[in-house]
Each structure stands twice: as C-alpha cells, then as structure tokens.
Amino acid sequence: MTVQPFNPTPRTLMGPGPSDVHPQVLQALGKPTIGHLDPQFVAMMDEVKALTQYAFQTENPFTIVVSAPGSAGMETCFVNLVEPGDKVIVCRNGVFGERMRQNVVRVGGEAVMVDDAWGTPVSVEKVEAALKANPDAKFLAFVHAETSTGALSDAKALCALAQQHEVLSIVDAVTSLSGVELKVDEWGIDAIYSGSQKCLSCVPGLAPVSFSAKAVAKLEARQTPVPSWFLDQTLVMGYWSGTGKRSYHHTAPVNSLYAMHEALRLLKAEGLENAWARHRAMHEQLKSGLELLGLDFVVDEASRLPQLNAVYIPQGVDDAAVRSALLERFNLEIGAGLGDLAGKAWRIGLMGHAAREENVLLCLAALREVLN
Numbered sequence: 225m226t227v228q229p230f231n232p233t234p235r236t237l238m239g240p241g242p243s244d245v246h247p248q249v250l251q252a253l254g255k256p257t258i259g260h261l262d263p264q265f266v267a268m269m270d271e272v273k274a275l276t277q278y279a280f281q282t283e284n285p286f287t288i289v290v291s292a293p294g295s296a297g298m299e300t301c302f303v304n305l306v307e308p309g310d311k312v313i314v315c316r317n318g319v320f321g322e323r324m325r326q327n328v329v330r331v332g333g334e335a336v337m338v339d340d341a342w343g344t345p346v347s348v349e350k351v352e353a354a355l356k357a358n359p360d361a362k363f364l365a366f367v368h369a370e371t372s373t374g375a376l377s378d379a380k381a382l383c384a385l386a387q388q389h390e391v392l393s394i395v396d397a398v399t400s401l402s403g404v405e406l407k408v409d410e411w412g413i414d415a416i417y418s419g420s421q422k423c424l425s426c427v428p429g430l431a432p433v434s435f436s437a438k439a440v441a442k443l444e445a446r447q448t449p450v451p452s453w454f455l456d457q458t459l460v461m462g463y464w465s466g467t468g469k470r471s472y473h474h475t476a477p478v479n480s481l482y483a484m485h486e487a488l489r490l491l492k493a494e495g496l497e498n499a500w501a502r503h504r505a506m507h508e509q510l511k512s513g514l515e516l517l518g519l520d521f522v523v524d525e526a527s528r529l530p531q532l533n534a535v536y537i538p539q540g541v542d543d544a545a546v547r548s549a550l551l552e553r554f555n556l557e558i559g560a561g562l563g564d565l566a567g568k569a570w571r572i573g574l575m576g577h578a579a580r581e582e583n584v585l586l587c588l589a590a591l592r593e594v595l596n
C-alpha cells in the first residue's frame with residue numbers, strides 16, 4: 225500500500241472550534257524543533273507566560289499552558305483543587321457544565337447542581353440561593369461562554385458572589401478568552417482554563433490555565449495527593465516557575481508552543497479591547513444577514529455570544545445536507561447542534577482570526593445559495 229502525503233483542502237472554519245488558524249501561527253509551527261530545556265526555548269516560554277497573563281488580565285504567578293486540550297485545562301482545575309468530600313456548586317446550562325459535574329464526581333467531590341435552560345445564561349439569583357443553602361460549599365464552577373448554546377453568563381457577578389460566600393470560583397473560559405471581556409484579577413476569579421483553538425486561533429491541543437493565590441493555597445494544603453500524575457500542578461510548577469533552573473516534567477509540545485507564542489503575540493499587538501470589539505462588530509454584521517435570511521437566534525440578544533451564533537434550523541430543512549453542501553461547494557464549515565440542540569440548531573463561529581468581514585460575507589452568501 226502506498227500512502228500519499230496528507231494534503232487537506234483549506235477550509236474556512238466557522239464552527240464551534242477549531243477556528244481558522246492565523247497564517248503566521250502556522251508558519252511559527254513549522255520552525256525548527258529545539259530542545260524543551262534549550263535556553264532559547266525557556267526564554268520563549270517566559271514570554272508565553274507573560275502573554276497568557278495579559279490574555280487573562282492577571283498577575284497570577286501561577287499561569288501556565290497545559291500540554292493538552294481544553295478538557296485537560298478543566299481537569300487540571302478539578303483534580304488539583306477539589307478533594308474527596310468537597311462540595312462544589314456546579315452551574316449547568318449546556319454540555320460543558322455537565323462535563324464539569326462529571327469531573328467533580330470523578331475526584332470524589334459532591335456536586336450541587338444549579339440548572340438553567342439551554343440557551344439561557346446561568347441565573348445569578350439561583351446561584352446566590354444555592355450558596356446560601358450550602359454554607360459548607362468550597363467551590364462555585366461555571367462556564368463563562370457555553371459553546372453548546374451560544375449563551376454568555378455574567379462571570380463578574382458570579383465571581384463576586386463566590387467571594388462574598390468565601391468559596392473559590394472555577395471558570396471555563398474555553399470559548400470566552402479573547403472573544404469577550406474577561407478580567408481574571410478584577411473579577412476575582414480563582415481558577416480559570418481555556419483552549420488554544422477558539423478565539424486565540426492557535427492550533428488545537430493546548431490549555432492556558434491560571435490559579436489565584438487562594439487556589440494555590442488550597443492545592444498546597446491538600447490532605448490527599450492529586451489523583452493524576454500528569455496534571456498534578458505541584459509537579460509541573462517546577463517547569464513553568466520562571467525562576468532558576470527548569471526541571472523536566474514531561475516533553476513540552478515545542479512547536480505547538482511556538483504557535484501559541486505567535487497567537488498570543490498577535491493578540492497583544494491587536495490589543496484585547498480591540499479583539500473584543502472586532503468580535504462584536506463581526507457578530508453584528510453576521511446577525512443582520514442571518515435575520516435577513518429568516519434565521520432565528522437560540523439565545524436572547526442580551527446574553528448572546530458574538531463568537532458563537534446558534535440559530536434554529538428552519539422547518540423542513542435537512543441539517544446534514546446543508547452543512548455538507550457548505551463544505552463541498554464553499555469549503556465552509558459551520559457547526560451542528562450539540563446535546564439538546566442536536567438537529568435543531570446550527571452553530572456559526574466567529575472566533576479569533578475567523579472573525580473577519582470576508583468570512584461573514586462568505587458565510588451569508590453561501591447560506592443564501594444553499595438554502596434557496
């Protein structure tokens with residue numbers, strides 16, 4: 225059998241992630257691999273750390289990039305911070321809140337669920353009631369930007385409640401980071417994770433994570449060992465500490481981290497506020513066009529994510545046939561519905577480098593063609 229080199233057709237990625245990768249990020253990926261303890265690489269890692277702190281708007285010394293996808297960022301928070309018997313208030317308004325619950329259960333924690341309907345944000349009032357009813361809770365966990373529905377929750381208000389009730393907040397920022405306002409220090413977030421493949425427009429497979437001093441203290445005061453060797457941050461800290469000699473923990477994904485460096489450098493050059501404004505402007509343009517096509521949004525305007533536009537599939541339209549036609553005729557990927565919205569909605573992403581006018585226009589024109 226002769227196997228040919230793999231040459232994927234370039235696509236425009238306007239689904240729920242991965243998003244279009246910036247060409248400069250792809251170029252960075254192809255630079256020569258050097259050792260992960262090479263002084264040049266170590267110096268680059270210091271810049272990655274500083275740029276990740278910028279993206280999260282934090283000065284947390286514990287800010288790292290986990291060598292694995294967003295789900296590993298999620299697990300990093302739960303396996304390190306939650307101990308057997310710890311009570312965690314988990315907000316569930318889509319797929320990823322449920323994934324948080326499963327993480328809590330697997331580490332032996334007790335999950336107290338606050339449920340909201342798919343397509344709505346996490347209810348601040350319900351969370352406040354849950355915190356009052358559970359004075360022994362240790363954590364509040366929620367998803368800032370629920371990718372399965374396109375709903376944005378009020379992270380600032382939720383973290384203020386967590387502080388008031390002296391519980392640590394664990395925040396999923398996989399889809400929110402650099403697409404909408406997010407201020408880790410100002411909002412008092414204790415543990416946060418994201419993914420490389422959404423609004424950062426980097427290659428998939430990396431997870432930026434940051435812990436506040438309170439979260440680090442909780443980790444250091446653990447009575448039981450962290451139940452994962454790879455994700456145990458007490459072991460990883462030596463590599464990312466940025467002071468003195470770096471010690472080997474695992475072989476870092478060297479080239480992916482070059483890509484991350486470039487993606488974060490591009491974000492810094494654009495400026496976070498400008499990136500947030502660009503996502504908003506592109507969303508407004510897309511929204512006007514989708515409404516002209518007669519498509520209705522799943523989420524109310526007030527809590528709609530600019531970077532993830534979930535719209536109902538019109539009656540009588542074949543979901544899979546439309547997505548296949550977009551891919552085959554226009555090399556355009558949009559996302560299917562997930563969980564409760566499977567077969568009922570499409571998810572159109574405007575994430576990072578994909579949040580550009582040419583993409584909006586392509587998407588609207590292609591949809592008009594395929595739907596008519």
Ligand code: PLP
Pocket residue numbers: 240241293294295296298320367369370371372396398399419429
């Ligand atoms: N959390 C949210 C909100 C997500 O959207 C995703 C991925 O889509 C994840 C977690 C998991 O990230 P990954 O697929 O990179 O493991």
